[in-house]
Amino acid sequence: MAKNEERVALVTGSGKGVGAGIVRVLCREGLRCVVHCNSNRTLAEKTLEEIRNAGGEAILLQADVSDPVQAASLVTQTVEQWGRLDLLVNNAAMQYNRFIDQYDVELLRKLWNINIGGYWRMIRAALPYLRRSPQPRIVNIASVHAKRPTCFDAGYAMTKGAIRMFTRELALELGKEGIPVNAIDLGGTRIEFKTGNPPFLSYRPAETRNPHMNGKVRLVMPEEVGELVMYLAGEAASAMTGSCIRLDGGQMLT
Amino acid sequence: MQKKRVLITDLRTREAQEALRYLNANGYAAFTVPENLRLWREKELESWAETLDSDLYAVIHPAPPLFLSPLEEQTEEFFQKAADEGILSAFCVTKVFAGLFRQLGEGVLIYLNSIHAEKPVGRGSLFSMGCGAVQMLAREVNQDYGTHGVRSFFIQRGISETDPDGRSDISNLYYGVNMRYPERKIPAPDALNGLLAFLLSPAAAPLSGSDLRADGGMTMYYGERITKEQLEEIRRQMLLDNRKEVTILGEE
Numbered sequence: 001m002a003k004n005e006e007r008v009a010l011v012t013g014s015g016k017g018v019g020a021g022i023v024r025v026l027c028r029e030g031l032r033c034v035v036h037c038n039s040n041r042t043l044a045e046k047t048l049e050e051i052r053n054a055g056g057e058a059i060l061l062q063a064d065v066s067d068p069v070q071a072a073s074l075v076t077q078t079v080e081q082w083g084r085l086d087l088l089v090n091n092a093a094m095q096y097n098r099f100i101d102q103y104d105v106e107l108l109r110k111l112w113n114i115n116i117g118g119y120w121r122m123i124r125a126a127l128p129y130l131r132r133s134p135q136p137r138i139v140n141i142a143s144v145h146a147k148r149p150t151c152f153d154a155g156y157a158m159t160k161g162a163i164r165m166f167t168r169e170l171a172l173e174l175g176k177e178g179i180p181v182n183a184i185d186l187g188g189t190r191i192e193f194k195t196g197n198p199p200f201l202s203y204r205p206a207e208t209r210n211p212h213m214n215g216k217v218r219l220v221m222p223e224e225v226g227e228l229v230m231y232l233a234g235e236a237a238s239a240m241t242g243s244c245i246r247l248d249g250g251q252m253l254t
Numbered sequence: 255m256q257k258k259r260v261l262i263t264d265l266r267t268r269e270a271q272e273a274l275r276y277l278n279a280n281g282y283a284a285f286t287v288p289e290n291l292r293l294w295r296e297k298e299l300e301s302w303a304e305t306l307d308s309d310l311y312a313v314i315h316p317a318p319p320l321f322l323s324p325l326e327e328q329t330e331e332f333f334q335k336a337a338d339e340g341i342l343s344a345f346c347v348t349k350v351f352a353g354l355f356r357q358l359g360e361g362v363l364i365y366l367n368s369i370h371a372e373k374p375v376g377r378g379s380l381f382s383m384g385c386g387a388v389q390m391l392a393r394e395v396n397q398d399y400g401t402h403g404v405r406s407f408f409i410q411r412g413i414s415e416t417d418p419d420g421r422s423d424i425s426n427l428y429y430g431v432n433m434r435y436p437e438r439k440i441p442a443p444d445a446l447n448g449l450l451a452f453l454l455s456p457a458a459a460p461l462s463g464s465d466l467r468a469d470g471g472m473t474m475y476y477g478e479r480i481t482k483e484q485l486e487e488i489r490r491q492m493l494l495d496n497r498k499e500v501t502i503l504g505e506e
Contacts, residue, residue, distance in 0.1 A: 068330050099398050100348060100391075100395070100398045101352075101353055103345070104296060105294060105342055112341060117333065120333060124325060124326060124328075127325075145390070146386075146390070148393075149397045150394065151394070151397040154390075154391060154394035154395075157390040157391070157393070158341055158391050158394075159387065160390065161371075161390030162386045162387040165371065165382040165383050165385060165386030165387075166382070168374040169375065169376070169378060169382050169383075170325065170379060172424045173325055173376070173377060176424060242374075
């Protein structure tokens with residue numbers, strides 16, 4: 001079993017939101033982490049500062065994971081810094097909040113290249129280093145919308161459905177090498193802001209709402225995602241692979 | 255009475271070819287896209303769709319034929335090609351024809367897909383990703399277009415006798431496929447024709463938005479139930495045939 005202090009984690013999209021919650025927990029537990037961002041460097045610097053102020057060890061790297069060269073470079077820079085990579089958490093994703101007829105094929109291709117292509121590229125780039133780790137792990141952040149439709153973003157749901165199957169395939173493909181691959185089907189989470197605002201208003205007829213439910217939706221906190229990632233990264237979860245774990249505070253049951 | 259028109263978007267699988275034949279013989283006018291039309295080119299598809307008469311009733315969109323591709327042998331170019339054939343084709347077909355059905359106030363979209371929307375192939379990550387994505391698209395169609403009279407169905411079909419060989423070194427699924435079916439034979443490519451006809455009928459309306467696992471029970475297969483005596487006979491035969499030993503689940 002590897003000591004946390006020896007292990008290195010790379011969490012994509014960790015400058016803010018869910019990813020920031022994950023790196024905060026991993027660093028608290030002693031792992032050295034890459035805080036990765038693409039567009040919002042200011043928030044990522046703030047996350048890095050928080051981690052360092054709390055005694056954690058982290059660096060900040062900027063890259064566009066939809067670009068094959070930048071994705072590969074993100075991994076090599078991590079290994080150049082610390083000499084190893086033990087945990088890859090794929091989290092960077094976009095959400096455009098569009099109905100089917102508000103997408104065009106090029107926008108969907110762009111989304112695919114980030115939400116799936118980014119995961120695909122990062123895993124391929126990380127594999128040679130994960131193979132050298134005594135306790136390698138891959139965690140893909142998916143969504144409850146890998147199973148349940150969104151009604152607000154068909155493209156996003158398609159990419160999350162794809163992650164569910166990508167995770168299962170890789171669990172088989174990398175299982176023989178002892179690399180567990182799991183996904184987290186994340187529900188509504190309290191974050192700073194989403195990557196896009198809906199170009200429409202969401203309307204539910206009043207009779208479809210239970211008045212007793214007002215304000216009772218349990219949002220997930222980013223650090224709670226980090227706790228689950230930490231469990232999946234640990235020895236206790238070594239038999240768990242190909243799983244898609246729903247983390248939604250019971251939202252899907254209401 | 256004019257026959258209802260059904261578009262089958264891709265005839266590369268035998269299931270799709272058989273569906274075309276069956277529907278034409280059973281009261282529908284089924285047809286496919288021109289050979290040079292690429293489904294993932296949205297504008298081209300849209301232009302072609304505008305040339306169709308407005309009496310289109312349904313679209314059946316089959317998944318592309320199964321392909322295996324180990325993760326580390328995949329290239330960027332191959333990744334994009336898989337996206338074209340899998341998710342982008344399904345998206346463009348959906349956008350164009352669900353949009354048309356919305357105007358007409360009625361229509362049926364059937365995604366004739368695969369068990370690999372749920373069950374991994376083994377060395378088939380790009381194929382399965384596409385299946386998983388289209389499964390979610392089918393559910394979203396129900397949300398976006400259901401109130402406009404559009405019904406959508408997602409079929410997870412099993413392995414048929416004309417499918418490409420999906421055997422790999424990391425999955426049992428494609429080994430002894432015939433033994434996995436209760437009838438001990440792989441279904442013929444026309445096995446789903448009756449289901450397609452049902453889904454096209456108004457009687458299937460309550461199933462709209464559903465995933466239909468139409469795999470004859472093959473994914474529920476866990477192994478043969480045999481007695482110890484039968485096991486010994488199998489072993490004896492294997493020795494006679496000079497075959498390798500097999501794992502018998504549950505054997506003490």
